Amino acid sequence: MAAASVTSPWLLRRAFQALAFSQPLHFNKNLSFYGNLCSFPFHNPLRSSGLCHIAQVIKGDNDVLLKGVGDKNAIEEVKRILDMARRAATRREVYHTDFLTPPVLKESLTVLEKLADVKAVAQGGYPQAERCRISVGHSEVLTSDSDVVAAINISGNFSFQPCSHGDFLGTILGKGIAREKLGDIILQGEKGAHILIVPELVDFIMSTVDKVANVSVSCTQIPLLALEYEPPSTQSFKTVEASLRVDALASAGFKISRSKLVNLISNGDVRVNWATVTKNGTILKTGDIVSVSGKGRLKIGEINTTRKGKFSVELIRYL
Numbered sequence: 382m383a384a385a386s387v388t389s390p391w392l393l394r395r396a397f398q399a400l401a402f403s404q405p406l407h408f409n410k411n412l413s414f415y416g417n418l419c420s421f422p423f424h425n426p427l428r429s430s431g432l433c434h435i436a437q438v439i440k441g442d443n444d445v446l447l448k449g450v451g452d453k454n455a456i457e458e459v460k461r462i463l464d465m466a467r468r469a470a471t472r473r474e475v476y477h478t479d480f481l482t483p484p485v486l487k488e489s490l491t492v493l494e495k496l497a498d499v500k501a502v503a504q505g506g507y508p509q510a511e512r513c514r515i516s517v518g519h520s521e522v523l524t525s526d527s528d529v530v531a532a533i534n535i536s537g538n539f540s541f542q543p544c545s546h547g548d549f550l551g552t553i554l555g556k557g558i559a560r561e562k563l564g565d566i567i568l569q570g571e572k573g574a575h576i577l578i579v580p581e582l583v584d585f586i587m588s589t590v591d592k593v594a595n596v597s598v599s600c601t602q603i604p605l606l607a608l609e610y611e612p613p614s615t616q617s618f619k620t621v622e623a624s625l626r627v628d629a630l631a632s633a634g635f636k637i638s639r640s641k642l643v644n645l646i647s648n649g650d651v652r653v654n655w656a657t658v659t660k661n662g663t664i665l666k667t668g669d670i671v672s673v674s675g676k677g678r679l680k681i682g683e684i685n686t687t688r689k690g691k692f693s694v695e696l697i698r699y700l
Contacts, residue, residue: 455485462489466517470498475518477529479561479579483511483655493517505564506530506577507608512564514579530564531580532605535590536573537598544593549574552593558582567610573598575608614700617682621693625684627653628661631671634679634696642673650674 462478462485469476481489486503493501493515500523505513516527535549549566553576564577573593578586587600620633631651632642643661645651651658652672653665665671665681672678682695 455488458485459489459492462515462517463492466493466496466499466501469518469522470496473519473522475516475523475527477517477527478515479559480505480512480514480564480577481561484652484657486513486515487655489515502526504530506532506605507565507567507610509610509612510565510577512577514564528580530605531578531583532603532608533576533578533583533586534569534573534601534603534607535576535593535598536569536601537593537596539571539573539596542594542596543571544574544596546574548594549576552590553578553586556586556589558586567608569609575603575610615680616698616700617695618698619693619695621687621691623691625664625666625692625694626661627651627658627663627665627671630665630681630694630696631673631679633694634671634698635673635676637676645673 458481465476465478468474478489490501490503493499498519499517500520502516502523503513504516504526505511514529516523516529546566546568549568550563553563554560562579562582566577567575569575576586583602587602590598590600592598620630622629622633628639628642628646632639635642642651646658646661649657649659650673653663654670655672667681667684669681670678671681678699680697680699682697684695685693687693
């Protein structure tokens with residue numbers, strides 16, 4: 382009996398391996414993110430190539446996957462999504478997360494890319510969506526895009542009382558809806574706003590929301606193709622710096638002193654690509670997004686080296 386108890390985990394893992402396989406996942410420009418699926422030999426999966434079959438992810442391998450999560454504040458939520466992926470693959474079903482914040486979304490997709498048997502699709506309702514839901518399932522089961530995001534148009538006369546993002550958000554949260562059930566809010570100026578939400582709450586919103594601030598409104602469900610959105614307004618300018626450190630470029634981009642920027646980093650108020658920065662000397666590259674709490678966001682544009690060995694950097698500030 383003792384011998385059987387020792388060998389049974391090995392036999393289980395070999396059985397799971399025999400059932401597991403991979404299938405390529407194709408990129409779809411209409412969705413926010415897609416992952417890649419890979420497979421590899423059974424021996425030392427995570428340590429040899431960084432990839433594994435979902436059936437082989439036991440506690441130790443799970444911990445190895447989570448060690449790659451750069452934003453430590455997102456670990457618990459990423460762990461729950463990894464557990465969801467395991468259930469989806471073994472049961473051959475499709476599961477959906479609620480709306481995720483950009484840091485959790487980014488870290489989760491990075492982890493899920495390492496699982497050979499899982500297809501992961503992130504959808505936020507429109508290409509520029511920041512808050513998205515992830516659908517996970519075995520590559521044989523998740524064969525089409527799931528309808529996991531719905532859109533509501535909240536319309537009213539906001540000519541004399543313009544309402545902000547916070548006004549619309551506060552109205553919906555005031556109805557008892559959890560924040561994770563709500564996606565992006567796309568302001569429509571004097572006309573109101575488009576709201577992205579989980580489909581099961583559409584009827585509730587349409588029957589309960591009749592005012593935003595003091596403005597009477599009406600709510601109607603609209604197809605995602607009817608969403609009206611514009612690329613964010615930006616302002617571009619150049620700076621010449623001795624290095625590409627985050628404290629140098631962010632202080633120039635947000636027009637604040639380097640010492641104040643360093644304090645913001647120490648307080649955890651600075652993120653690069655939605656991951657919290659902990660080191661002042663973090664090096665930035667073209668395409669990186671830097672966000673500072675209370676200051677907004679900027680994107681690192683083209684980088685050129687000057688004759689004196691410094692860096693001429695294009696900074697794109699989101700207005």
